[in-house]
Amino acid sequence: MIAFLSDFGPGSHYVGQVKAVLSGVTVIDLCHDIPPGDVRAGAYVLHTSWDAFPDGTIFLAVVDPGVGTNRVALAATWEKRFFVAPDNGLLSPFMDEDFRAVALDTPESASATFHARDIFAPAALALERGAALEDLGRAHATTTHCAMFAPRETADGIRARIIMRDRFGNLVTDVPAGMLAGRQWSVLAGGSVIEPAGTYGDVQRGQALALIGSGGFLEISVREDDAGKVLGIGPGDVVEVTWKKS
Secondary structure, eight states: OEEEEESSOTTOHHHHHHHHHTTTSOEEEEESOSOTTOHHHHHHHHHTTGGGSOTTOEEEEEOOTTTTSSOOEEEEEETTEEEEEESSSTTGGGOSTTOEEEEEOOOTTSOTTOHIIIIIHHHHHHHHTTOOHHHHEEEOOOOOOOOOSOOEEOSSEEEEEEEEEOTTOOEEEEEEGGGTTTOOEEEEETTEEEOBOSSGGGSOTTOEEEEEOTTSEEEEEETTBOHHHHHTOOTTOEEEEEEOOO
16 A cells, blocks of 8 residues: 655646556545645654555655755655655654665656655555565665654743645644643743633634644644634744643
């Protein structure tokens, strides 16, 4: 099985061309509406989705603002899954001692602007058909990280950033639920103090709330509205978690 993630847009002919290369194998469209070039958002979606797929799944992940440059094209393995992606931080969540990667060659016929079709998809197809990782390229030990999950604890709480805004306007931060466990807290975002809630229906329509989303990270939302627009903030902006004194 190949799980395909990109920033091409769900209705894009680029998606269709890549899937034509993969004809004859099972392809699951994980996500194609990652904001264009947003490596951090792509990394978040991979990080919160990989374990929904069985062992052996090949993640074809293409969010590649450096396409055609000297950035390395990777095929990698981690936790009994495979990943084919640019070496630009997209695979940051998986880069621990179990992560092993090879650098893919660029064929002379490859388009300088469409490595998804001409490099990554053929590598994913080869893995699906049983090729060993080492058959695809040379070992690649150095990989690129993005500053994806870097919340900083302070004396009064946590200084965090927004990773992404989903299509509902919910703002996903880089604060994992574990950092909040056992504490009383509120969030300062966009000049507003926002209180935690269990789910959207716990507050009135149009009211802001902070909750742990399905991916296991702190999110800021506005019930039945777009939190990004209401609060005037978005990806990359700082938010503050403040501990409440008992």
